[in-house]
Amino acid sequence: MSTKQILMDVAEKLSPDASLADAIYELEFRQAVEEGIASLDAGKRIPLEEARQRIPQWISKYSSPKRP
Numbered sequence: 001m002s003t004k005q006i007l008m009d010v011a012e013k014l015s016p017d018a019s020l021a022d023a024i025y026e027l028e029f030r031q032a033v034e035e036g037i038a039s040l041d042a043g044k045r046i047p048l049e050e051a052r053q054r055i056p057q058w059i060s061k062y063s064s065p066k067r068p
Helices: 003-013 020-041 048-061
Strands: none
Touching: 003 020
16 A cells, blocks of 8 residues: 555544544554564564563553543
């Protein structure tokens, strides 16, 4: 999928009242997921305990933007 197609896909899935911050969040999340899948496909894995320790960092990094 091209970058333009990804942008259009994300834009189509956003609610009509979505903010630019919402769109950026969705794009960053999608990129992170795609990078994770690519790492797994390349055989790059981390032990379960290390993943559990990283979860709080991932949550804070990719938490949904707060709406006013």
